[in-house]
Amino acid sequence: MARRQRLLSTIPFKPRSHQKLESRRSKSSGSNNIYGGTGAGANDDLEDGDNPVATLQKSLAAVPHYAVKNEIKLRYTEIDSKGNIVRSTSGEFLKSDLCQQYGLHPRDLRKIDGGFSNQMPVVLVRPEVILVNLGHIRALIKADHIVLFDFPDSKDKIEDSPFVKDLQVKLRMDIVEAGGQAYEFRALEAIFVSVVASLHAEMEILVHFVTKLLASIEEEIDQNKLKEMLQYTKKVSRFESKTLLIRDVFEELLDQDEDLAALYLTEKKEGHPRMVDQHDEAEILLEAYMKQVEEIANVVTVVKHQMQSTEDFVNVILGAKRNQLLLFELRIAMGTLGISSGAIIAGFYGMNLRNYLEQDPYAFFVVTVAALGISGSVFGACARKLRILARGTT
Numbered sequence: 001m002a003r004r005q006r007l008l009s010t011i012p013f014k015p016r017s018h019q020k021l022e023s024r025r026s027k028s029s030g031s032n033n034i035y036g037g038t039g040a041g042a043n044d045d046l047e048d049g050d051n052p053v054a055t056l057q058k059s060l061a062a063v064p065h066y067a068v069k070n071e072i073k074l075r076y077t078e079i080d081s082k083g084n085i086v087r088s089t090s091g092e093f094l095k096s097d098l099c100q101q102y103g104l105h106p107r108d109l110r111k112i113d114g115g116f117s118n119q120m121p122v123v124l125v126r127p128e129v130i131l132v133n134l135g136h137i138r139a140l141i142k143a144d145h146i147v148l149f150d151f152p153d154s155k156d157k158i159e160d161s162p163f164v165k166d167l168q169v170k171l172r173m174d175i176v177e178a179g180g181q182a183y184e185f186r187a188l189e190a191i192f193v194s195v196v197a198s199l200h201a202e203m204e205i206l207v208h209f210v211t212k213l214l215a216s217i218e219e220e221i222d223q224n225k226l227k228e229m230l231q232y233t234k235k236v237s238r239f240e241s242k243t244l245l246i247r248d249v250f251e252e253l254l255d256q257d258e259d260l261a262a263l264y265l266t267e268k269k270e271g272h273p274r275m276v277d278q279h280d281e282a283e284i285l286l287e288a289y290m291k292q293v294e295e296i297a298n299v300v301t302v303v304k305h306q307m308q309s310t311e312d313f314v315n316v317i318l319g320a321k322r323n324q325l326l327l328f329e330l331r332i333a334m335g336t337l338g339i340s341s342g343a344i345i346a347g348f349y350g351m352n353l354r355n356y357l358e359q360d361p362y363a364f365f366v367v368t369v370a371a372l373g374i375s376g377s378v379f380g381a382c383a384r385k386l387r388i389l390a391r392g393t394t
Contacts, residue, residue, distance in 0.1 A: 081144045083171035103128045112138045112149045121249050125259040135195040141187045143265040163194040182266040192289040199296050214310045243297045250290035334382040342375030
């Protein structure tokens, strides 16, 4: 008994729950696994076609590296502080490199990415850069240089455009010739001038053709002219929407005092950032060009109202002609009803029955007069009713 107690004392004590867990593990190690094999090496004997995990890994490995787009395709031209073109490059660039180089957020690159359609005009102010997307211009302005973005598939080079020529002239001015304007404000003003000039030119073309078309429609209404007016209506609506969106960009920027003060990149670079309420120059610049955009929007709105008035006039004319056609059709129906009412007598006498009037010398005359009288009476009654109804509607 003493020897048995010594042997039991050498065996480590394990709780009952641990003993149950070990027994379950020992049973499961000898049984078949879920893939149909036995033992620890069952998974190694599986073919890839029968293993869903391996199939999923193969599918993910088959996805090409370019499926997740991390590149942006564009062409950009860099102009230095002296107004000289330093570099003009076209190709695909990593978004992370552009963000790190210019201090942008990844979402900011959508404003210059040609892969996104229906881009909204915007002026984004960042700590060291101003990102502009207005009309046909996409630019990135810093305190000492500007980068102009363009689509690589475009045929015209941006460095050959009149906008770049005007921009270079403004940037080559010294601080005295520029009236005390900093580099970034000269660049912004050149962009605003080009955008407003483009809007004004497009407005003049639309106004010229629309006015000419409306004058010709007032003289003569033609189906081809109406189709042409429909096309110009769509063009004017799109142009008005574009102009109002650009005006909203100016208004939103003027409402943000922090962004207005952050426009002074040169002073910030020199270590003298503007206070939040010290932005008179930027405010005057933005208000001046916002008024010009508003004038263009007002002209387009007036032209759109003229087109709507002409459309109402055309609808009235077409409605009057449609009523005349309906009246003519109604009169024909009244005549047909009158003739049919008189012809019923001829139908009665057309039956093969004796009516004892075959030998009467005056029967034909009497029957004809009676038929004509009935037809005239029916038509006259319908005509009087029509005049009464027409008098009530006019």
